[in-house]
Amino acid sequence: MKRGSGSKAGRERRAASAVRVMCIAARCLAGLSLGAAALPKAAAPAALAAAIRSYGLLPAALANPAAIVLPWVELACAAALLAGRRYRAAGALTACALFASFALAALAARAGPGAQPCGCFGPAYSLQAGSAQHLAVNLVLGAAALLAYACAAGRVTAVRPTQSG
């Protein structure tokens, strides 16, 4: 049986597999993180509203609406990234926007007085707002969401070379 065109085809297949694995890993990382962050936040909206208020980035009147809606936006993104195909790119793009906002909030908290829990994964697991770890987590997850978007929107493809024989 003859496959592809020798070593070039093999390299292309390996590259395609690597891209596919990266896309799936990025999608799972972003989706699972959002899902894990959303559930405890949805369970304690008052605590989330307090956390949002403590950042001081939104007008106080918007803290409660944001606390009510944010966990569900995160859940919708997680579902779109992990389970959906049609809405995968939309979920990934929204996740990019979320992580970018969170990174900006981390930067703002870094400039502030600090010593506040970030509220990222609900009150149970909270990094210190504005810490290097807080910023790094959001940047890494934002990069994963961006890669997931590029894959889902067809900007990065993992097409296997055509096989002959």
Place this chain on the structure above:
Amino acid sequence: MTTSAAQPTAPAREPLGVTLGRVLRLLLAAAAAAALVNSLSPRGIPWRAPPAAPAPARATVHAARRLLAGENTLPLDARSVEEWERARLPGAVSLPLRAARRETDWLGMLPRDLTLLVYCSDADCDDALLLARLLRAHGFENVVWFEGGLRAWQKAGLPVEGAGKP
């Protein structure tokens, strides 16, 4: 990395306009679900927050430990008396949220010159935050909400008091 467009199995690029339309639908669906669950859940919060007293300060387990290492902090347990009897932070006083909302005797009993460190069972419990807000509304200046609660305290290996302490 983009492979040759000639490949028959290459997925079509999704136009940005299509993606943005779907983002909008995703956000609307999330907002609708959020509104529904918030209206049905006992933990739901009002869309428009009442003009409240200034929010209490928040503390991680490390900050709570530092506060309690000093002599100017009184831990307040917002859980039920039974839970307080089982296990509590060292020196903690019981002030269940329900009782605090119903009665006002405690107002004269709490020291106003100490920092009040309010906690409940764990981070998923809102009672401590609500009690901390109530205290702020009653004019207590130094109120700190220990949001990780007893679970975070025990998880950090710190000592507890009570009949059922580990």
